[in-house]
Amino acid sequence: MTVEATGRLFAEHVYYGNTKSICGFCKEPVDAKIHIRGGAVWFDKFCPTHGQEEVLVSSSAAWYLDSLTFLAPHRPPRKVMKAVEKGCPYDCGPCDSHQQRTYLPVIPITSACNLDCPICYTVNNNNNPHMLSAEEMRQILERLVEHHSEVDIINFTGGEPTMHPQLVEFLEMCREVGIERLTVSTNGLRLLDEGYVQRLAAVDARVILSLDTFDEEVDKQLLGAKTVKAKLRVLDICARHDVTVTILPAIAAGLNDKDVPALFDLVMSRPNIISLECHTLCFTGQGGVGFERSARITVPDLHRIFEAHTGGKITSTDFVPSPLAHPHCYSICYMLLLDGGGFVPYVRLVGRARLFEMLEDSLYIEPREKVEQIFLDIIDDMWADPDRLEESEAVLSTLKRLIREMFPQDGPPLSLAARRKIVERSSKAIYIHSHMDEENFDVARVMKCCVGVPGPDGTNIPTCSYNVLYRERDPRFANASMLDRMEQTRPTPSGCSANGASHEPE
Amino acid sequence: MSQSDDVCMIPNPEQRFIRTPRAEVLEVFHSFSRSMCPTCRKLVDGQRIIRDGQVILRKQCPTCGKSEALISSDAEWFLRSLTFLARGSVPHKYSTEVKDGCPTDCGLCPSHEQHSCLPIIEITNHCNLDCPICIVQNRHNYNMTRAEFTAVVDGLIEKEGTLDTINISGGEPTMHPEFMDFLDIAKRPEISRVSISTNGLKLAASLDFCKELADRGVYVSLQLDALSAPELRVLRGSGDHRAARMRALENLEQANVRTTIVSTVARGVNDDQIGECVKLLYENDFIYSLMFQPAAYTGYGGSHFGPHDPMNIITIPDIVRAFEPQTAGALTYSDFMPLPCSHPSCFALTYLLKTKEGMVPFPRFIELEKYLRVICNRGTIRPDENLEEAVRGAIDDLWSGKHQLPDPDQILGTLKHLLRLMYPADRVLELEDRLQIGEGAVKTIFIHAFMDEHTFEVDRIKKCCTHYAMPDGRLMPGCAYNMFHRAKDPRYQGDVGSATIWQKDG
């Protein structure tokens, strides 16, 4: 404690505010004081049963506060499906407290999985596994479109979605209903079958491949298996069939944070890999609940890794939050690839406010009119003031080449889809997505969540609530032995340190 | 952001917020707030929503349904206030343990985030008025005993070490039979200033009484909502309040008692009298500060004043905005600042330097961060090394032309004169004497917003610095006491006593 002249003691921390969380041990509702200390942000929680619990939320208070300066409107769900009874997050959903509609529906189509990753944040069940029926899928789609006619993206997951025999059929159903962007989150093992990849390519499904590391030892620690070689082969197959891919690593401090630079380079080097989506490790679910807490990493730590690796070509201010979610959930950086090599973050071309605005209609930027106008503005801007950026010339020649490609002078005009693909492949994105667990749970983030698990009856449960509370009560996923295993591996309250690894002061 | 070692931090000094275009027209979810259902008074989930440039508290009660209340009429002010961060101070001793959580464990429990800047001792619940706007509900059946009072004062010194100020209140404290003795008991070397909160009726009736107050160096907080009779009647009840208040002021001036004017501002009643109160402050040397309190509709006032529209109340920024039109520009919006010492939504203030040409608000010539450090975590501005450093800094800046003020010489002259007085060349003054000199040259305008059932937020109460002192040694954060604990206070149980209300029937 520091002491002022009158002998009065100052607290070590700054009290920023109070939010609501859940107890890391019993998941009952608790106050969470938001403390800024040593340049980092912590939740100081108190459960009447389990006592005080401190959790690192962000290793940078500057990032935490900066994100809160971004303001974007929410659009409340069209229909409230559940009454408020116990309060958030026990009444999903949506209940009257929920403030945002779903922009990304996530469908776990099966509880089966062919891996048992130590970091898994879901709960899987291979014993007579749940398989979503076509009828249920149909109903889910019907409700989605009825309640949220602007749904333009959908994600299939599980367990391992490729273990569901009707995955491709489901993808086709989504296309028929008019959903443009179809994504499948997968460990990729089934994609070693080239024929399967071709089927996915035929419906223009995008593959979100879990690739956490290139180091086989680390792979064993994180995924419990040696998957690197297989996944790299899968990437080759996807490249051959020009399947659009996102690489999705779950980052654990001290384990695979060192792989992030190589993962970044991999994404940059292949035209069909359009983004890198980093998930900060999340300590919930069948694996996560028991994983060593020293692996906790926060969003600004990843900013620092990118900054170090690119020599400052990407910095933390090149990221903006998603306007559709709570500002702490997604940290997003888009980059324009330059002819002749290199890239420039869009923030440097258009500023943070403009990039933030570009993201206000959809979680992932779709190449629509807004994007066209932005390109034109960039062109005029760069041309008029070329000294502002050293990459000006490269930007202009890249954009000119893109325009010539999109609007060929000879030959028939390109289809809209073809033009969009050119625009999409001209850029790369980094998404940092921090799911919550029962330790860093923040009800404020759940209330503005735009990602959810929809039910055939029209209900929707925000993903983090689902991962932390509802999946383990869902008989399709939870089974007694797995829940038991989770309880055994959950750290005990006394002597439990929920702190992250030590961090550099601000 | 400035070093984390600083007491105060301003991470976003330019107050830059990034909004999407639609954020100007649609609602924006800002944060979660644990708040209160105004109907059943249970704690419920709520959200702070920015809408139409204002901030609304939206709540969902499982039993009573939805409700909304205005908490700030100026979203910019609200957002700005959250960017001033200050470390709280820690009392030497806590009186209760953390057991069931906030706000059951008052107080103070070790989870509280601020010491007692301003302790209030309610020595009686007798009163000779029954003001429609009263924030408590007097039962006219209790007077504090001498032993209790002494214990409270001793206890405060034990918990705080030294106190800038303590406040003696009630009911109407001057009705206490041992009132003067209590003032003597409270005169301690550890307590810099003793103030009393009074309706002034006794002061109006007796000049000698005022002289006795002056002899004891007591400060008087005189309730004066308006200078016009009709408004006073609405807020204070029948009787010629205006005449009584004017008489009280006369006596106070004659006896040379240091006086604060306290004005409760209610929407549609006296919100146009703000300028008149400022005029009183400017024109009278014996009046050294002015306190505005936006009406809180609880206690007696909660049931007798209204019903009111919780969406149409006075909030801090309403008063801040009213200064410019009502003082013909002598004070403006930018002269005022939220005070982060309590929760930034609770207090706002400005300090004024008295120069030959008139009052100059400090923020016009002192840098913000220095200013914050000087005023933070204190009941009053203290002429210590922080202030000295700030003043010297201001002198340098003014002299070098850094601040674009129309007449810097006036301020420079006054500051130099002040410094010479406070730090004379030939001797060292006692802090007490320096304080007196400072007070002669500096006036303050405070705005203090209390919470009621509509606007209560757990977030705010944790940083409260205005505490009611109980004879059993506990300290109760003011609004928590009013909302939860006052009704259970064993001292006030028992039948309601008989009351003699001044000029009630004539």
Place this chain on the structure above:
Amino acid sequence: MVEGSGRLSGRRCLITGGSRGLGRALCTTFARHGATVAFTWRRHEAEAEATVAACAELGVTARGMCVDATDNRAVKAAVAELERELGGVDVLVNNAGISQVMPFALMGETDWDRVMEVNLRGAYLATRAVLRGMIRRKSGVILNVGSLAGVRWIDAPVHYSTSKAGLSGFTGSLAKEVGRHGIRVLCVAPGLLEGGVAGNLPEHRMAAYLQHCSLGRLGAFEEVAELAAFMASSPNSFMTGETIVVDGGV
């Protein structure tokens, strides 16, 4: 298909850029109205043959000539050949033109020059080549194909709009000069056409255009060609120097 009116019978018509699109429609429509049709083409040989075939179906033997509209010698040679074989050219339709989607900031000198060359200079070269004969015979019609983009401010590439606006100026002042020889000079300015250079327009701009278009649709080549056929015909004897917009009412 509109019935042939015979209004162009006996007229010898040269249409530049006649292998496809509006050019082909001009050839077939003029043929239907009784004209003797010759057209130039540069690269699209297969399409040129298709145009000839389409005219043949109407009983007209159209003549396709491979000529670069910006090559003065080639243009003069082609016209000379027509003078020899047909006895002259009665109607010249300056239709050959290009566009290029390019924001102004990226419009380099090469881009600008190319569009100006084909659209403006090409019209000037062809016009000079046929005018001698027309002045000798004291009759003839020069019909320039402009664009709505040269008449009103719509979203179109700057060099394209400039060149088309230039054609309107060319039309007016030339009409003044050669009017005394009984030669009429006209310009037809179509709006957006189905299958035309506007094929590259993004959907939202198309939607915005159609919102302002009274008839709410893109035009067909034939609709423009019909008007062109009338404008070039002798019944239209008192109109010269004009730019006529045919755009569905924007």
